[in-house]
Amino acid sequence: MHSVSARPLRRLRSPSSTLPPGPDPAIAQLEARMRWMERRVKQLEDMMDVPPGWTNPPSPSGETGALDPAPATTSDGPLAGPSRDAPKYRLTYDESGNVVYHGMTGWSHGPEAVVETRLPSPEDPIGMTNSSFAPIFQGLAISKHIFVAPELGDALLNAYFCYQVFNIIQRSTFLRDMALGGALFSKFLLMAMYASATRMIDGMDDEQRRTQGELFIRLAKQYLAEEMEGPAKLTTIQGLLLLSGRECAMGNVGQGWNHAGLAFRMAQDLGIHLAPETLSGLSKLSAQELATRDRLFWSCFIWDKAMAFALGREPTFPPRLGRDPSTMLDFDDDEEAWFPFHVNPLNCPPALIGYVYQPKRRVAAFRYIARVCLILHDIIMDLYSSESRLNSRQRAKFVPRTSQRLDELFSSVPDAMKFNSSLPSPPPWVFMFQMLYHASYILLHRPFLEPASIASATGHVAACLEHSVAVNDMTVSFTQTFGERLTYVSMYSSFVASSFDIVLIDSDRLDIQMEALMRLRTWLGIMEGSVLRVQSIKQPVQNLLASTCAAVSRYPVLAVSDTASTHSVSRTMPATQDDEKNMDSTHLEMLPRGTGTGGDVGHVGLGLHDEVTAKDVTAEGLADDMLHVDDARAEELRRELASNKQGGWRAETAEEKRINAKLNLKLDLFILPLLALGYMFNQLDRTNIGNAQTSGFSTDLHMPSTAVNNASSIFYATYVPFQPIVAAIGRQIGAHRFMGLTLVLWGILTICHAFITNEAQLIAVRLLMGLAECGFYPSVLAYLTEFYPRYECGFRFALFYGFSSVAGAFGGLIAYGILQAHGALYSWQYLFLIEGAVPVLLGLAVPFWLAGDIKSAWYLSDAEKSFAEKRMIVDSAANYGRGHNVTRREFKEAFLDWRVWSIMISNTLASLSSQGFTVFFPVVVAGLGYKGVLANLMTVPPYVAGAIGVWLFSWSSDRFKERTFHLLGGMTLVIIGLILTIVIPLNNIHGRYAGLMVLMFGAFIHSPVAVAWLAGNTPEPGKRVIVIGISGWANLAGIIGTQLFQSKFGPGYIYPLQVTVGLMAVGWAGFAATAVALRLINRSRLKKIQRMTPAEIEEENRSDVRVGDKKYTFVYGL
Known part of the structure; x- marks a missing residue:
């Protein structure tokens, strides 16, 4: 890397009205330069085995000389310009000491700026592309300027390289090939560069600028006609782009557009628009030619956008898949200091006095x-x-x-x-x-x-x-x-x-x-x-x-x-x-x-809040539009696959966020409280048998102590396997009606607990109760996914699911209050009667309060209904609103989906903390030394901690659109709490209780986050309700827990806790393995999408070859 300060800078001396005494410094420097050039030419000839006389190659007509024959005519008619018989161009001074260029294209300048640079010595290393070698080639190429004085041609090239922008040409390689006759130089390109430079060089008035530019344009057109007779060349395209820019700037927009169109067609003929690895024969090209092709592609692309931008026309040179501008190689002098070129110091603006020079960084x-x-x-x-x-x-x-x-x-x-x-x-x-x-x-x-x-x-x-x-x-x-x-x-x-x-x-x-x-x-x-x-x-x-x-x-x-x-x-x-x-x-x-x-x-x-309520934007049309893919959407999809981040709905403006929050609040108030209250009693009615046991339930009925364990376990024999089937039936008849029916049924069965007299009746009631309750939980979660976008569901699941921990807390309080009752019945009978009556009342109200879908939500305005419906379409694309039917294909795919079984097994092991262990949590607390009613009261704080934990983690999971780490983090807390409970001595009651607090803080996190993860990765509504039902099989943990936490392991329950730690660790590993597998699938899909055009991606969206989460365009969220 060259240091900016290490390079000698070009400084402008003050103009003088008189010639300096003694030898003119400009002539002295020019003579020194020519002597040095002679020595270097000899070295170049020896190094490159160049035959003598190469500096004066023959012209196409066979003649030699510094000037080629002037063209006689052009397509525009006779060319008025200098001929080969014109006088030689020379450098002189006028009587005022100003430099004068003589010739038909010359003009007058003030005293020339002095360039204080060190002349290279013969001992300097020679590098064909070294930037320090560019002045050498510029000196060698000075005789190759045509139709202009060498000094003038040199000045024009300096001006061009100083101010070139969209069509960048590497100075050292161009001057090298200009001197040596290489492939990256042509007379047409040189004339185009002259024409472009006339707009930037100082020292001309506007009329001279126009006249000189037109002359160079006419010369360029003749050389263009000659080049077009042969095969397409890179220099032809470069020159056409320069002509296009000059013509457009001078007001000849139509001509400029024609030049650009010809350049674009030639670029496509040469395959410049294609990725190099797709072309054969490129191995014959040098690295510089490949780099030139790459820069030329982007020059065409940039100029096309510039013309579209300035002329109001549509672009015609499209981007190509796999072309990345970041792969362009830097010029060898990009880190050297850049300074503006001025032929005449008098034309230097005052702002450049003391100009802070900086690296070129052109590429x-x-x-x-x-x-x-x-x-x-x-x-x-x-x-x-x-x-x-x-x-x-x-x-x-x-x-x-x-x-x-x-x-x-x-x-x-x-x-x-x-x-x-x-x-x-x-x-x-x-x-x-x-x-x-x-x-x-x-x-x-x-x-x-x-x-x-x-x-x-x-x-x-x-x-x-x-x-x-x-x-x-x-x-x-x-x-x-x-x-x-x-x-x-x-x-x-x-x-x-x-x-x-x-x-x-x-x-x-x-x-x-x-x-x-x-x-x-x-x-x-x-x-x-x-x-x-x-x-x-x-x-x-x-x-x-x-x-x-x-x-x-x-x-x-x-x-x-x-x-x-x-x-x-x-x-x-x-x-x-x-x-x-x-x-x-x-x-x-x-x-x-x-x-x-x-x-x-x-x-x-x-904003979208207005768009989705516009009458001319239908839900069907919006769903169809979501399948459309353009270049921006294709790039967005690639980013989502690369980052494992799902797209979907998100409020983007402040107004959308305000209306979205208002809608969510209304849904939260009208949907969640009733369902959460129902689920709280679902948990109470399922676990109140544990509270009844502490009040002598089995003793009063003369049943063995194992009867309660057996009855609790047999509950899951119907509750677990029938969940997906009953949930699918619930979707068929309407979730709001089905949820009301289940509340009434299990409420009645809870009441029946108060009138059983033996173990057989207890087991029968528990079997029926499991069947009645099994469809409620998956139906509620599936119902919520119809109203909330995927990354707003997790927190709502937690609000709903958190009431299971609230049920644990209030279950203890309610049990404490009810069990204090004394009357004609046992206290535990009052417990079942009261906790069974409430669900019946709730079940009667649910079908009338809850809506069947967004369109029938009585509590929403028409505008809110439209907004709610269309944000779900944005979130779920064309999968939203497919009716209530569940197809045979969806059943089959749900049961054959490996993700469902992986997450279900892991969730089962994780649920030991919430389903199995918590059923007998009052018994475990009693084993710590708390007795009777106090044992029930001491269960309240850990359950409150559990509610806080699940709500906090789920909110964070939605906020950051991340599931895996939140899930694993919650399980880690449970494992830590279990270990603390095991290792702390039994006589340290408060220490073990603190361990239980940590355990319960994380005990409920896994369930809503895991289900939200699974639901968000299942776009089809019919399959989703079945998948959620299958995930409910995690309640098998209740069977394990009832058999694991038996009284014979009391009072410390060390063995059950140790087994729970081991199984929780296996579940943790299962969730982590699932996340890794989904990440690999996303990576595989990314490779496929990168090879597809936007049209092919859209076809993938619309076709039925792959459906739902099996499409290559579906991103599994992690």
């Missing part, structure tokens, strides 16, 4: 220009193209997604390439990247401007304002530093920003109006000075001036302050009535269909 900036053009391509195609297939909702979603891409791009830019208002402008290519970045941001938000929001300067207006100010500041800095050398694209970037300020003139805030007017004044002054160099902007500038005058005239306060500035500009650019009607005739084509210059874009600019 680095070019890579960033290419990356921003990739985003600009999507903006043009998806927001401005007549072929755009995005509807209004997709356009609204496109904005934040693309804003994020722009932000991520800009955050990766090194500080040295960012604009610093306290320093002079960075080099032109860095400036161009910055301008394109800010202009892309404005173009992204401009179609969505709403005049009503200007007063508050929020949303799209605020984004446009921020980047418009940035463009203004950078343009001022650039012109102060480099003068009127704004490029074609930079001028249009400024114009995009200034057209936004016209909108701000209509703001109702005077401060905003005044700031916009100040920026317009600045832009009009800059554009007026640059219009002769970039003549294509003349008409837009006239329109901008006319629109500014028209806007200001509507506000007397502004008109008074603006009279002087607009008058001075309008003298040279008179406004017409037609101009006032058209603010931006060029950029009207860039507005989306159905929009106007005033920002009235129908409902395009509205």
